[in-house]
Amino acid sequence: MPPIxxxxxxxxxxxxxxxxxxxxxTPLIENAELNRITGGRIFLKAEVLQHxxxxxxxxxxxxxxxxxxxxxxxxxxxxxxxxxAQGVAYxxxxxxxxxxxxxxxxxxxxxIENTRSYEAKVVLYDRFKKDREAIGADIVNSTDxxxxxxxxxxxxxxxxxxxxxxxxxxxxxxxVIPDAxxxxxxxxxxxAGIALSVKxxxxxxxxxxxxxxxxxxxxxxxxxxxxxxxDPNARSICDAVLTPTPGNIPxxxxxELLEQGLVVTDKEVKAAVKFAFKTLKLVVEPGxxxxxxxVLHNKLSTKKKAIALTLSGGNVDPSIFKMCLEx
Numbered sequence: 001m002p003p004i005x006x007x008x009x010x011x012x013x014x015x016x017x018x019x020x021x022x023x024x025x026t027p028l029i030e031n032a033e034l035n036r037i038t039g040g041r042i043f044l045k046a047e048v049l050q051h052x053x054x055x056x057x058x059x060x061x062x063x064x065x066x067x068x069x070x071x072x073x074x075x076x077x078x079x080x081x082x083x084x085a086q087g088v089a090y091x092x093x094x095x096x097x098x099x100x101x102x103x104x105x106x107x108x109x110x111x112i113e114n115t116r117s118y119e120a121k122v123v124l125y126d127r128f129k130k131d132r133e134a135i136g137a138d139i140v141n142s143t144d145x146x147x148x149x150x151x152x153x154x155x156x157x158x159x160x161x162x163x164x165x166x167x168x169x170x171x172x173x174x175x176v177i178p179d180a181x182x183x184x185x186x187x188x189x190x191x192a193g194i195a196l197s198v199k200x201x202x203x204x205x206x207x208x209x210x211x212x213x214x215x216x217x218x219x220x221x222x223x224x225x226x227x228x229x230x231d232p233n234a235r236s237i238c239d240a241v242l243t244p245t246p247g248n249i250p251x252x253x254x255x256e257l258l259e260q261g262l263v264v265t266d267k268e269v270k271a272a273v274k275f276a277f278k279t280l281k282l283v284v285e286p287g288x289x290x291x292x293x294x295v296l297h298n299k300l301s302t303k304k305k306a307i308a309l310t311l312s313g314g315n316v317d318p319s320i321f322k323m324c325l326e327x
Contacts, residue, residue, distance in 0.1 A: 004252055007154035009200040012161035012193065015062045019162055022094075023058050024050050026163075028170040028308070033279050034296075039303035041176070042295060045167050048284055048314030052114065054240070055163050055190055055312050056080075056087030056150075062159030063148055064091045072097035075145040079103070079132040081239050082111025083287075083313050084150040089120035100145060102132050107239060108285075108317035128232070151189030152247035161193025167308050168201045178205045180300060182262065182291040182309040185209035185218045186241035188250025190312060195257040206259040208300060210291040210309075212236040212269060218246050218254065219261025227251050237266050237320060240287025240313050262300060264293040272296055273324035276311065286320065288313035 029044045047055040064076065072095060078088045079102035092099035099120040103112060104127035116122055125135055140147055149156060164181070171178055181198050183191040188209075195207045209218045214234035221228050229245040236242060246254070264272075269286045272293035276284040284292070291309040295302060316324075 004249055005154055006249060006252060007158045007161070007196065009196055011154060011158035012165055012197055015058070015158040016162050016165060018062050018065045019058060019159065022061055023162065025166060026050055028167060029280065031280055038295060040305040040307055042302070043167070043171065043176070043306070043308040044280065044292070045163060045308065045310050046282060047163060047310060047312050048282055048288060052083070052086035052090050053313060053315045054083040054087065054288065055160055055310070056083040057090060058162050059156035059159030059189055060084065060087035060148065061091040061094070063153065063155040064088070064095050064097055066155060067097070067146070071146055075100060075143055076148055077102070077136055077139055077145040078148040078150060079136055080150050081242065082107045082115070082315060083240050085115045085120070086111060086118065086315070088148055089115045089118035092120065093118045100139060102135050108315065108320065110317055111315050114315065151187030152249050154249065157189050157193045157249060159193070160190045161197045163190065163310065164194030164197030167194070168198055171308065176306050177202055178308045179305040180206045180208060180307045182208045182210050182294055182300070182307065184241060184288060184290045184310050184312040185211045185261070186287065187243045187247045188218060188254055189247065190310065191258070192250040192253040194310070195253060199257050207257055208259055208294070209254065209261045210294040211241060211261060211263055212238040212290055213263050213265050215242050216261060216263040217243070219263050221246050221251060222255065222258060222261050225255070238269060238287040238290060240285055241290065262294040264290055264297060264299065267327070268293040268297045270324040270327040273316070273321070274327065277325060282311060283314045283316065283321070284311050285313045285316035286324070
């Protein structure tokens, strides 16, 4: 097997050029009440305010912007529970490419509706009974569409890494060197990209992934020193980060750059969603709140520490949001 081509910090710098004036330079928020609770200084990267409501637009646009006109006309294909779907659909619309998105039928309705609103074709499947990769392979074979991986590609990771580059830049303007960085983890594109960016500029900063219990494959993979998978019967409300195993490229990077994987329960995530709404005045979906949940529930040391974290997505179904607020 040939060696895996890993993205570099230079790739992230190039992605920043591609995304200049295309992606939103999202704010880095500090909140007095959160600082009081944790005893530290907590900085929250509000990717809920990014195009399509999550960081995923960054990687999708970076990938599609490198394609030829012929490749865009042949069509693009991806599979996603919703945030990558929306990122690819919107970036495709901006760049005049045709997009087909394979989505689980139990994805939040808001994500399915938003993806269709960007003029993408949506193919629904049962995530517990059918193989999305097999469905994708059939479509590629019949249409010659180009597959855009949700996280396991250097261009995707480089695009997501621009989020980390912005965080370090924003902290530098405040005169802050972060002790730690906590990133929501699904397949690993965001965490790997952030780790590359942060370690380049702040090598002593400790990087942590955050995952829901039952889908803590990265935490267990770090302990094992190899990729491990989740139980197919596992369930969580954090739909945005429910992947079966870490991506090959993200794991290769994270295994070298991460300090540890942090794990939170659905109950802790619900409390984080509620806190974000009531205290931060932000709508955050469960999968986008796992890093905040880790900080709120003492999964790492916060006292007298400067810690940055991602609020990675805000596309939550009203019923799930209501359940979180009432918990």
